[in-house]
Each structure stands twice: as structure tokens, then as C-alpha cells.
Amino acid sequence: MARTKTRVLLLATVAVAGLAVTGGSAAGQGTPAKSDAPPKAYSPPKTADGQPDISGMWEPGPGRPMEKERGGKPWQPPAGASGQNGAAYTFFPPGTQLPGGRSADRSAMIVDPADSIIPLQPWAVTRRDEIIEKQDKVEYLDPRVRCIQSGVPRANLPVFYNSYQFLQTPGHVIILYEWNHMTRDIPLDGRPHLPPQIRLANGDSRGHWEGNTLVVDVTNFTDDTWVVGHGAPPEGAPASAITTGHGVVHSDQLHVVERFTMTDKDTIRYEARIEDPKTFTRPWTFALEAFKRGKPDHQLFEYACHEGNRSNVLLSTGVDIEK
């Protein structure tokens, strides 16, 4: 009865592959972000109820660094760094073929503020440094390594182990995420947000179309996800060198405005404006080509994250979920 096992997430995959397509490389120098340019004019066909048709199978777009180095100085791992400790530098060496590719454009995704640095409040900087220093302790584990839903906008950052299906019904856009079987139903009828007492990991989404751009207002978040963030940083790397957004926490005041715009028939530009006065000194915005058209016969497979997370849970809590 040796059948192929469910496509589950193994610990090794989580730990090492926590590293995303967005890359852990301390790049981020150089040219201004290209996504800063306004979206190109492209008019997709319309659905039966008159929405721009954004439906279909989508795969992660090419990855880029989230922000610039805080110290302004690139850091290189010690010679011989390998495995998880060197993951950010060795797991995806330049030239590695990834589903969405690794963008040749190594500019930071943050388009506002102009310095491309996440405007963290002092306590959030301290928290982030702690997370990077103590990342293997249970209190500091990346929530996604614990198989908590990724939150928004993090859900839309390219990682090679995710893909997406967009559906449209009259008055709704639905986004299905392969990673951790997440579903977002975005009503477009102007109904109010849920009452503030109700908190959701992926927040509460309300959308509308502005021309060909889907604008989604997301509130009612919990405070136990990360805003952005990718990858286990290499051991010994100073927090100031990490450009993936790793360890950027938020409060329950988080408010995200997302903008999905097709720039050609195979590309969705994604922009997120992030506001949380408890955590950030000002709102900030990043943008990237987050979604590339998948093959028509692409299917989302079940991503049983927690169910396959036995070793990680055992290591962190002493509990064997298979007993």
C-alpha cells in the first residue's frame, strides 16, 4: 500500500525554505524601484457582471529584496556557511531557477518612504533584532514556520512553495492560496467591516474596483502574524543586513490597502500600503509584480502545513503530534 504521501511540509523544508524567492541577499543597492512607476495601461476582458477579469491560475512573480540595509553596508556570510545557517546566501545562489525567477532587478520593493527602509517604531526595531538573534526559540519562531496563516500583505509575497487561484462571482473576488490552504473572499458591495471585536489572521477584506485596479481594504487583524518577512536569516548576520523584512511584527491596529492591477495579460502588479501607528512611524508602501499567469491546467494542491510539521513542533514544544 505504498502510495505516494501527501504533499506535506517537512521541517527541513520549512527551516531552509523559509527563505523566499524575495531572497535573503543583502542586495538592495542601486537603482530606484521600477515598480514605483504607475501601472501600465492594460484593459483585461470583463466578467459577466462587468468586473475586470482577473480570474485564473497564478504563480509567484520574481523575488526582490523588501528593503535596503539599515546600516547601508552589505554583509557577507563567513566562509563555509552552509545549510540553514547560510540559507539566505547559499540556498538560492544567483542563477538558481525558481518558479517565478529571481529578478535581475535587485532594488528594494519599498517605494515609500524614499529610503526604502521600513519605518519601525523603536520598540519594533528592538523586537525585530531579538527575533533575528533568537529565531530558533519558540517565542521568536516565524509564525509561518508554526503554520499560522501568513496574514496580509505577506500572503502575496512570492515564495516558491505557493501558487494562487483567483475566482470571481458576481460581487466578489475570491483568492485561494495553495500555502496553508488559505481562502480570502473579498466582497465588492460596500458592506462595512466586521465589528472590531472579531479578529482574523488574514484580516477582514472589503474591495472595490477603481477602473482596472482592485482595491482591497483590510482590517480586523490579530497581532500574531508578521507584516512581511521571509526566510531564516543566516546565523551571525546583523539584523541591519537583513533585507527580507524578517521579523516585522504589527499590532491589532494594522490597516492594509492593497491594489491589484493587471499590467498585461500575464502579470498582476501588487501594491500594499501599510499603516499601524503603534508599530510604524508613518505609513509605508511596497510594490512588485507579485503574480504571473500560471498554466491553464495548473491546480492548487493541498498544503497540509501543520499536519506535516511534526519535527518542528516536537523540537519547539516537546509535543509529538503523531502520538
Next chain:
Amino acid sequence: MRTRSISSVAAALLAAAGLLYLSGETPSAQGQTRPIPRNADGKPNLQGMWQVVNAASWDLEAHSAEDGIPGGLSVVEGGTIPYLPAAVAKRNENRANRKTADPVGKCFIPGVPRVTYMPWPFQIIQTPKYMVMSYEFAHTQRIIYTDGSPHVDALDFWMGDSRARWEGDTLVVDVKDLNDKTWFDNAGNYHSDQLHVVERYSFIDADHLNYEATIEDAQVFSRPWKISMPIYRRLEPNLQVIEYDCVSYFWQKFIKPPTP
């Protein structure tokens, strides 16, 4: 001119159905029997929030109440599950250890059909080629293909692989590729990875579905058997999926939240 008048009636009906499809809502007309909602293509429209209200998730068979467990009638046709004699012992062992051994207690994806009658609501989203069932429990997701595509081969899934077709007004979902790690209920009723489930969803009226699941697993049962129960529409306006993020509650037992 008779033909023309019939076709204009048909056109009007079609337009009305189209409007219904566009609104995505069930028309409300209190005190009257509302028609089954249908899409422009004539197929029943199952969209909405639904929930089973019974004790099947604790035990498919008739059982008394116990501490924390509601009593309930059997949902199994004929009353009892036809185990092979050699397969009963494992069910009994499961049952004896139910407090710690139930996979759902570890926040594992519940499998099919159990996910349907968990005591949480779920949403059905319907397009011509795909139905999505989005369950509150552990944000479990099913993508059900109604485009005639075949099952995937050689993989096992906690929720199986669902391919559906319409038989008249009944949605018939064929579920294969299930693993052997889920239970049918908290009472330890179980299956092997040879499980094959055929679900049938059909409207009783605009706000009630009849749900049937035929269960076949020659390694564990002496013959195919069937469960059935109503599914109730949740009528609260603007109700939406409010995820029960089981895994985060699991981890909270081990993590002291930081104080910002």
C-alpha cells in the same frame, strides 16, 4: 405565434434567473415558499453559508450524551457501521483513547465527510468550473472541480481529490485519494487509504440541503454504507467565514506573548 410567446416567456425566466445569479443572494419572501436558487445556466446555486446541526461529529451512530458530548441519533442508514470483524478492534481502541487520539483534537484537517458535519459553518462559492467549500474549522479548503476533469493519480490528500458532476439538480462529488489519518467522528470510527466517498448535495427547499455520503472501503467495511443529514442555511445577513484558527490556539499554549 405560439412558439414566439413560449420563447419570450423562456427569455423572461432566463433573465430572472440571470438577475438572481448576479445578485448572488437568495430572494427573501417571508411566509412563502421560495424557489430553489438557480444560476443563469439553470444549475442550482449552492452559494452561501451552511451548517450541519447534529451530533455526528462526536459519533455517527446513536449515542447517549457524555460530559462535553451531545447525545444524538444515528446518521447511518440501518443504524450501525458494517465493520469487517477484524476491523472493529481498532475502532474500539480509538474510542477508548478518543480524548487524546482524535486527529481533529490535534488541529489536523478533518477529512471528508467529517468536515461537513463539524460544528462550525462553511461557505460554498460556485462558478461554472469550480466549487469552493471554505470551512471555518482550521480554514480547511476544498476545491471541487465541476469541469469534467479526472482525479489526480498517485497522491494522497487529507481532504482527498474532489471531482463533481450534476445529476439533474443533485451535485454528486466523487472523492478519492484520501489518506488513512482522519476519523469519521470523535468516537474512533476510521478508514484506510482505500476510502472512496461519493457525496450528494441536493436542495430540499431554498434554505435546506439534503446531504448524503456513500462510504466504501473494502479494507475496513463489509459493504458500502451511507450517511445522510440535512444541511441548514445560515440566514444571518452578511455572515461570513470567521476562521477557527486551531493551529494558532495550539501554539498559544507554548508561547508567552511579548509585551510591546
